[in-house]
Amino acid sequence: YVLTQPPSVSxxxxxxxxxxxxxxxxxxxxxxxxxxxxxxxxxVVIFYISDRPSGxxxxxxxSNSGNTATLTISSVEAGDEADYFCQVWDRxxxxxxxxxxxxxxxxx
Amino acid sequence: QVQLVQxxxxxxxxxVSVKVSCKISGYIFINYEIHWVRRAAGxxxxxxxxxxxARGNTVxxxxxxxxxxxxxxxxxxxxxxxxxxxTSEDTAVYYCARKGGTLFxxxxxxxLVMVSS
Numbered sequence: 001y002v003l004t005q006p007p008s009v010s011x012x013x014x015x016x017x018x019x020x021x022x023x024x025x026x027x028x029x030x031x032x033x034x035x036x037x038x039x040x041x042x043x044v045v046i047f048y049i050s051d052r053p054s055g056x057x058x059x060x061x062x063s064n065s066g067n068t069a070t071l072t073i074s075s076v077e078a079g080d081e082a083d084y085f086c087q088v089w090d091r092x093x094x095x096x097x098x099x100x101x102x103x104x105x106x107x108x
Numbered sequence: 109q110v111q112l113v114q115x116x117x118x119x120x121x122x123x124v125s126v127k128v129s130c131k132i133s134g135y136i137f138i139n140y141e142i143h144w145v146r147r148a149a150g151x152x153x154x155x156x157x158x159x160x161x162a163r164g165n166t167v168x169x170x171x172x173x174x175x176x177x178x179x180x181x182x183x184x185x186x187x188x189x190x191x192x193x194x195t196s197e198d199t200a201v202y203y204c205a206r207k208g209g210t211l212f213x214x215x216x217x218x219x220l221v222m223v224s225s
Contacts, residue, residue: 030210040217041216048209087153088210089211097143
């Protein structure tokens with residue numbers, strides 16, 4: 001099961017960033033999103049499609065339908081610059097823990 | 109609070125093994141699986157395998173099945189990942205992560221493993 005993300009997304013501060021994660025019928029799965037900054041541990045920013053852990057700003061939101069899941073970051077700040085990875089659990093796969101290739105978010 | 113603290117950076121020569129530790133605190137060790145994920149420079153996150161501390165059974169992706177050994181010391185609330193027959197392609201940051209449902213909800217700080225002759 002392959003999750004496809006764009007390698008990079010660039011936005012100016014204050015704008016909205018949308019990072020997609022594409023796969024066959026991903027809309028039927030629970031999708032999770034991680035933020036990974038250099039030298040730090042990955043952090044969950046969205047889990048089960050649209051839930052936010054405590055401490056994650058409301059600016060982060062998620063959606064999932066059809067063949068595309070989307071992480072939306074509104075009012076982007078410089079501190080949001082990071083790599084973002086989507087992830088699903090596919091019980092039928094030999095490798096059930098699947099990550100997308102990652103998207104580098106650049107804040108211009 | 110939940111914490112996963114990993115062992116420090118290692119430099120290894122090709123062909124040898126490396127063992128990384130992950131000590132947890134803030135929850136009961138046997139209640140959650142610990143998994144291992146690595147990230148090489150310029151690459152994405154790559155799941156390697158995981159262990160159920162209550163049952164002691166492990167699972168690993170085919171890519172690493174023959175080279176990775178997952179163990180634990182429940183008395184020390186510590187999980188271990190040993191990777192053998194290292195090559196330069198194993199140079200990466202290795203993370204332990206707690207499995208919460210179908211995601212990894214807490215992560216260690218990462219352990220850099222550099223393989224160089």
